[in-house]
Amino acid sequence: MKFNLYYTFKVIVKCGLFFYSKKITVNGTENIPENEAVLFAANHPNGLLDPLLIAANIKRRTYFLVQAAVFSNTISKKIFQKLGMMPIYRIRDGIGKLDRNKQIFLACEELFLYKKSILIFPEGSHQRKRTIRPLSKGFTRFVFSFLDKYPQHKIYIVPVGITYQNPAVYPSSASVNFGKPILANKFYNTENTNQSANEIKQEVSLALQKLSVHIPNNENYSTIENTLIRNNVDFTKVTEVNQQIAKSSFKVNPKKQYSLGFLKLLIIINTLFPYILWEVIRKKINEVEFLDTFRFSVNLVFVFVNYLVVSIIIGYIFNLNAAYLYFSISLLLVATFTKFSATKPG
Numbered sequence: 001m002k003f004n005l006y007y008t009f010k011v012i013v014k015c016g017l018f019f020y021s022k023k024i025t026v027n028g029t030e031n032i033p034e035n036e037a038v039l040f041a042a043n044h045p046n047g048l049l050d051p052l053l054i055a056a057n058i059k060r061r062t063y064f065l066v067q068a069a070v071f072s073n074t075i076s077k078k079i080f081q082k083l084g085m086m087p088i089y090r091i092r093d094g095i096g097k098l099d100r101n102k103q104i105f106l107a108c109e110e111l112f113l114y115k116k117s118i119l120i121f122p123e124g125s126h127q128r129k130r131t132i133r134p135l136s137k138g139f140t141r142f143v144f145s146f147l148d149k150y151p152q153h154k155i156y157i158v159p160v161g162i163t164y165q166n167p168a169v170y171p172s173s174a175s176v177n178f179g180k181p182i183l184a185n186k187f188y189n190t191e192n193t194n195q196s197a198n199e200i201k202q203e204v205s206l207a208l209q210k211l212s213v214h215i216p217n218n219e220n221y222s223t224i225e226n227t228l229i230r231n232n233v234d235f236t237k238v239t240e241v242n243q244q245i246a247k248s249s250f251k252v253n254p255k256k257q258y259s260l261g262f263l264k265l266l267i268i269i270n271t272l273f274p275y276i277l278w279e280v281i282r283k284k285i286n287e288v289e290f291l292d293t294f295r296f297s298v299n300l301v302f303v304f305v306n307y308l309v310v311s312i313i314i315g316y317i318f319n320l321n322a323a324y325l326y327f328s329i330s331l332l333l334v335a336t337f338t339k340f341s342a343t344k345p346g
Helices: 002-020 049-055 073-081 100-113 139-151 192-213 222-232 239-248 259-268 272-280 288-317 320-340
Strands: 023-027 037-042 062-067 085-088 116-122 155-164 172-177
Touching: 002 049, 002 288, 002 320, 037 049, 037 100, 037 139, 037 192, 049 062, 049 155, 049 172, 062 100, 073 085, 073 320, 085 100, 100 116, 100 139, 116 320, 139 155, 139 192, 155 192, 172 272, 192 239, 259 272, 259 288, 259 320, 272 288, 288 320
Parallel strands: 023 172, 037 116, 037 155, 062 085, 062 116
Antiparallel strands: 155 172
8 A cells, every 4th residue: 555655646746746847857867776775865955845856756665754843743644654754853853752763763774674765864954045054963873773783785875966946936947966876884884983974974965065056155155146046047057056156157147038927827817726725825834945845735736626626517517528628728828837937046
């Protein structure tokens, strides 16, 4: 049941991302080892959309370590568990809950033993800032704990860089870049675990800085980011943007202008209930990093249901051909708007 639910959900999410995003660029999937234990280590700029974006674009069935806070609701907890999501507890969740991580780490070790893959966000939290933050030692601890018990087993760490053009607006673009696999066994020295942890953290951090747009977090951060935004850069061209940052040589790109206002109006009229619902939900979202997650969820569920219900009504009043025509044209309008709208950097 878990297997079927996971892949069914994956297909739904992948279809949803197609209609929701202007473009999604995926590079380096050939770097993902097959039939080996793999830990995907990704940066975390955009809430729950990050794991969905990764899982939808790889072949391997992947488990996720995510913030325990998302399991607060009983219904969502059951769904997340069936989809392979596991809670990771931090001090902010309460010191008394930290012991629960032991059971989670044991579950991870069992998955690694059977050569499964797990996704973790070693920065420890989500943040929109375009910089790779210091990585937590947490991911090294449970990797090394596994190697303590099963030293003969290989475990690979695959760094994953995620970059969004502008997750604050719809539609936006994103890039997902998978780096070269890092064999954790080579870094593990049982006589000096602290040094081993620091070395592997450094290796993963440097990889993430190349795989996503990385602006050093210093006094020049805002100046560099604002310059890139003013120059209308395509942030999803990660290597090109990082080269501009390294050389302090910034290229001005022409702004693309498309007159799609009338098309947007048609879509809003055609999805009036989901649009009003989103406007209500949007005002209640406190963390900007979850804005895109909730907007995608509303689009994925309520927009589709809206089109389906209207199609059924049209089919009942007229005929099935009219219902199919309405449904097809509605999806075509959404796809046209998302793929041809000019997206602002930000």
